Amino acid sequence: MNILVVGQGGREHTLVWKLAQCGGVEKVYCAPGNAGTAVDGENVNIAADDLGRLMSFAKHNDIDLTVVGPEVPLVAGIVDEFETHGLKIFGPTKAAARLEGSKAFSKEIMKKAGVPTAASKSFTRLEEAHAYLDALEDVPVVVKADGLAAGKGVHVCKNCTEGKSAATQMLQDDLFGTAGQRIVIEEFLEGHEASILAIVDGDTIIPLETSQDHKRAHDSDLGPNTGGMGAYSPAPLVTDGIMDDIIRRILVPTIHTMRVEGHPFSGVLYAGLMLTQQGPKVIEYNVRFGDPEAQAVLMRLKTDLAQILSLAASGRLAELEGLEWEERPAVCVVMASDGYPGSYSKGQVISGIAEADRQTDTKVFHAGTTDKGLRVLTDGGRVLGVTAMGDSIAAAKQAAYQAVAKITWDGAWNRSDISDKA
Ligand code: AMP
Numbered sequence: 294m295n296i297l298v299v300g301q302g303g304r305e306h307t308l309v310w311k312l313a314q315c316g317g318v319e320k321v322y323c324a325p326g327n328a329g330t331a332v333d334g335e336n337v338n339i340a341a342d343d344l345g346r347l348m349s350f351a352k353h354n355d356i357d358l359t360v361v362g363p364e365v366p367l368v369a370g371i372v373d374e375f376e377t378h379g380l381k382i383f384g385p386t387k388a389a390a391r392l393e394g395s396k397a398f399s400k401e402i403m404k405k406a407g408v409p410t411a412a413s414k415s416f417t418r419l420e421e422a423h424a425y426l427d428a429l430e431d432v433p434v435v436v437k438a439d440g441l442a443a444g445k446g447v448h449v450c451k452n453c454t455e456g457k458s459a460a461t462q463m464l465q466d467d468l469f470g471t472a473g474q475r476i477v478i479e480e481f482l483e484g485h486e487a488s489i490l491a492i493v494d495g496d497t498i499i500p501l502e503t504s505q506d507h508k509r510a511h512d513s514d515l516g517p518n519t520g521g522m523g524a525y526s527p528a529p530l531v532t533d534g535i536m537d538d539i540i541r542r543i544l545v546p547t548i549h550t551m552r553v554e555g556h557p558f559s560g561v562l563y564a565g566l567m568l569t570q571q572g573p574k575v576i577e578y579n580v581r582f583g584d585p586e587a588q589a590v591l592m593r594l595k596t597d598l599a600q601i602l603s604l605a606a607s608g609r610l611a612e613l614e615g616l617e618w619e620e621r622p623a624v625c626v627v628m629a630s631d632g633y634p635g636s637y638s639k640g641q642v643i644s645g646i647a648e649a650d651r652q653t654d655t656k657v658f659h660a661g662t663t664d665k666g667l668r669v670l671t672d673g674g675r676v677l678g679v680t681a682m683g684d685s686i687a688a689a690k691q692a693a694y695q696a697v698a699k700i701t702w703d704g705a706w707n708r709s710d711i712s713d714k715a
């Protein structure tokens with residue numbers, strides 16, 4: 294089997310690495326990939342949103358399965374295009390990808406499905422948004438751009454005044470362009486966050502092991518929001534009882550409602566959850582693997598990933614007899630460029646990756662890297678996801694940070710408290 298992975302981050306390197314180890318897999322290509330996917334697979338110089346060229350590559354290179362990492366091509370309809378041309382691809386259709394592509398659509402589905410989530414209302418007119426905020430007591434609110442905003446479209450506001458200013462920035466000042474021409478204003482939820490990822494084939498739902506991301510840039514969850522500065526799996530906060538609740542009250546009704554509404558969901562359903570005093574509530578849905586959750590979760594997966602994704606893409610997940618997991622936890626620490634999540638420089642020479650990789654049960658997943666001759670250079674904000682397993686979360690954390698200590702470049706930094714919440 295030949296596989297094409299679309300994307301170029303840490304999640305995609307993890308997918309390439311894992312898929313390349315699967316039985317019956319001959320070649321794993323990555324478009325466009327990074328310096329890590331070039332080692333564990335073969336890079337193809339096509340951008341992740343160039344649907345036409347991706348399709349042509351898949352046709353002419355006997356690709357048996359395409360796996361899409363990021364949300365942008367999914368929301369743009371890459372699955373519909375491939376399927377129209379008889380190419381097998383893992384991911385949701387354009388209509389189903391709106392669960393991530395439009396927060397208003399996502400909220401509508403949750404409402405129809407009776408899924409617990411923050412109370413919310415969507416607006417396109419600033420005066421109406423302001424009037425709504427004025428009518429609320431001075432409580433914290435969350436203002437979200439409806440469309441994709443590269444993880445930056447959410448403003449958590451201390452009170453209505455801040456909420457009004459966020460609404461003005463999005464609806465009037467076009468802070469997020471067209472993505473912010475509709476906004477969703479919602480209730481602020483308190484609790485701990487957890488990510489639940491499930492593989493779905495339109496019908497059958499197979500939840501993966503739990504994980505927790507670290508969204509804020511600095512230790513103790515301070516600083517600006519990022520794409521994610523580290524993750525660990527499993528998340529002990531999600532007990533078996535809570536997991537049952539999540540499956541019964543969130544995953545099943547959502548997938549059922551998507552089918553009833555005429556947009557059966559296939560791919561990864563990623564539920565970003567707040568574990569509140571009233572039980573788990575959905576903060577948002579994503580329609581792909583989380584990054585860096587995938588690094589921590591997939592490192593622990595023992596079942597053949599190529600088989601899982603191939604069955605899911607064929608609507609045959611029910612044939613799978615459950616998943617096997619490594620009991621030991623995994624911790625992923627993201628190493629980032631100076632300045633991230635703001636502007637940062639590229640092209641710094643990275644050293645120590647090979648030494649870190651030699652450590653047992655450790656893998657350095659590349660995110661923003663490129664190679665130049667034998668050297669690996671920084672090429673993004675999140676540069677590496679250093680991931681290790683251990684007998685306990687504490688041991689996995691220690692191993693991950695031991696590996697981090699072996700890697701250097703000018704301006705490298707990372708959080709030092711990944712997994713402490715566990
Ligand atoms: P999102 O991009 O939707 O994942 O939101 C980014 C972050 O904002 C989440 O990980 C939460 O920490 C926070 N957030 C989003 N919505 C809410 C909410 N309704 N209540 C509290 N925090 C939220």
Ligand code: GLY
Pocket residue numbers: 444506520521579582583584585586
């Ligand atoms: N780690 C958050 C995300 O993938 O959206």
